[in-house]
Amino acid sequence: MRGGRALVLLSGGLDSATCLAIAKEAGYSCFALTISYGQRHLAEIEAARRVAQKIGVEEHKFYDLPLTEFGGSALTDRHIAVPTEMAAGIPVTYVPARNTLFLSVALAWSEVLEASHLFIGVNAVDYSGYPDCRPEFVDAFQRVANLGTKRGVEGNAVKIETPLIDLTKGEIIRLGQRLGLDYRITVSCYQADAEGHACGKCDSCRLRRQGFHDAGILDATRYQP
Amino acid sequence: MRGGRALVLLSGGLDSATCLAIAKEAGYSCFALTISYGQRHLAEIEAARRVAQKIGVEEHKFYDLPLTEFGGSALTDRHIAVPTEMAAGIPVTYVPARNTLFLSVALAWSEVLEASHLFIGVNAVDYSGYPDCRPEFVDAFQRVANLGTKRGVEGNAVKIETPLIDLTKGEIIRLGQRLGLDYRITVSCYQADAEGHACGKCDSCRLRRQGFHDAGILDATRYQP
Numbered sequence: 001m002r003g004g005r006a007l008v009l010l011s012g013g014l015d016s017a018t019c020l021a022i023a024k025e026a027g028y029s030c031f032a033l034t035i036s037y038g039q040r041h042l043a044e045i046e047a048a049r050r051v052a053q054k055i056g057v058e059e060h061k062f063y064d065l066p067l068t069e070f071g072g073s074a075l076t077d078r079h080i081a082v083p084t085e086m087a088a089g090i091p092v093t094y095v096p097a098r099n100t101l102f103l104s105v106a107l108a109w110s111e112v113l114e115a116s117h118l119f120i121g122v123n124a125v126d127y128s129g130y131p132d133c134r135p136e137f138v139d140a141f142q143r144v145a146n147l148g149t150k151r152g153v154e155g156n157a158v159k160i161e162t163p164l165i166d167l168t169k170g171e172i173i174r175l176g177q178r179l180g181l182d183y184r185i186t187v188s189c190y191q192a193d194a195e196g197h198a199c200g201k202c203d204s205c206r207l208r209r210q211g212f213h214d215a216g217i218l219d220a221t222r223y224q225p
Numbered sequence: 226m227r228g229g230r231a232l233v234l235l236s237g238g239l240d241s242a243t244c245l246a247i248a249k250e251a252g253y254s255c256f257a258l259t260i261s262y263g264q265r266h267l268a269e270i271e272a273a274r275r276v277a278q279k280i281g282v283e284e285h286k287f288y289d290l291p292l293t294e295f296g297g298s299a300l301t302d303r304h305i306a307v308p309t310e311m312a313a314g315i316p317v318t319y320v321p322a323r324n325t326l327f328l329s330v331a332l333a334w335s336e337v338l339e340a341s342h343l344f345i346g347v348n349a350v351d352y353s354g355y356p357d358c359r360p361e362f363v364d365a366f367q368r369v370a371n372l373g374t375k376r377g378v379e380g381n382a383v384k385i386e387t388p389l390i391d392l393t394k395g396e397i398i399r400l401g402q403r404l405g406l407d408y409r410i411t412v413s414c415y416q417a418d419a420e421g422h423a424c425g426k427c428d429s430c431r432l433r434r435q436g437f438h439d440a441g442i443l444d445a446t447r448y449q450p
Binding site: 061148 | 286288289290291292294295296297315319321322323324325326329330332333334336337356357359361362365366368369370371372373374375377378
């Protein structure tokens with residue numbers, strides 16, 4: 001059982017929900033940060049609310065960061081279609097600098113909270129190939145936190161935790177299940193409908209479905225009819 | 226004369242205005258980004274508008290990033306007074322992770338613009354002692370840009386330019402004067418009034434006033450009566 005405060009980036013998807021469950025289990029006093037960046041899948045935001053309530057946090061902050069102003073991604077520009085086939089390379093669902101931005105906002109709040117740890121549910125195994133999900137990116141951002149903040153200069157930089165980074169989707173799901181997480185309240189789909197029903201076709205849906213299959217756990221995700 | 230696009234972080238203060246003048250002089254097609262983070266000195270935002278118009282940019286984007294939600298600084302929390310004496314260490318005007326956030330937003334837009342260069346007017350000589358103004362911080366963020374973006378992975382990461390980092394305030398002012406910059410339209414004060422009149426007492430005013438003195442150039446800053 002640890003003490004101290006942890007800030008958890010919570011999107012409402014499967015990975016970040018598991019991250020929050022891990023931080024909670026480890027005994028941290030948890031603060032959740034959900035960033036609304038104009039994503040297609042607003043149902044995720046509602047899912048984040050449910051997850052935080054279910055697991056229990058000290059405070060849940062929703063922060064507006066409109067990336068639709070810049071566009072350049074199928075998730076922030078409605079003129080770019082979400083693909084239903086997985087492709088080689090970095091897909092059009094890549095959002096420019098998204099995790100850099102998310103970590104930066106989290107870094108600001110974590111410094112005010114004097115949080116010791118910052119959890120982000122990035123994964124570099126069963127993922128969409130985004131560059132900002134890789135361990136070398138997280139290491140680089142840790143250095144920014146060490147050098148660019150008052151707490152960092154004082155030797156108390158927040159420690160970025162990526163407990164899922166080397167796990168397969170199946171392993172993540174088994175871990176979450178062991179921690180008592182109900183994945184039915186999470187939404188992973190890039191284009192879920194208003195009620196949170198998943199399309200079943202996008203990268204994120206495919207990875208999630210395969211994960212339940214590999215974990216040998218029934219996929220109770222609510223798909224669109 | 227260079228080609229290509231440059232994104233310039235433009236606060237409306239003396240340093241960032243000089244940065245824009247440098248980028249323009251170098252021949253870049255310039256895009257200005259002004260971030261409204263709930264600072265006390267909103268007059269700076271108006272100053273940024275004037276500077277961009279005067280120097281000339283392709284586009285000037287104003288981006289809302291409310292750091293007042295986190296507080297923790299004399300610039301974003303009205304319950305903390307702006308000091309009128311310079312002190313040792315990192316002052317209470319430090320804003321948690323501010324330059325990390327600014328560079329992150331700029332990184333996102335620069336990737337969509339396919340800008341080759343990103344200018345930020347940080348200075349580690351005549352400055353308030355903020356950790357995120359130092360060269361080692363900028364180097365760390367460059368690595369984040371290299372590793373955390375699609376363009377970085379492709380070997381085309383935006384290059385962060387800090388032309389002022391080693392200059393004294395006096396040298397910056399002489400350089401800007403040579404580039405034809407009219408510093409009367411800039412606002413550096415941490416607590417300027419609505420018309421942009423400077424207090425003359427905060428760190429930023431002291432450094433600016435000393436800079437004009439050292440440069441041997443008349444300080445035409447409009448001070449509060």
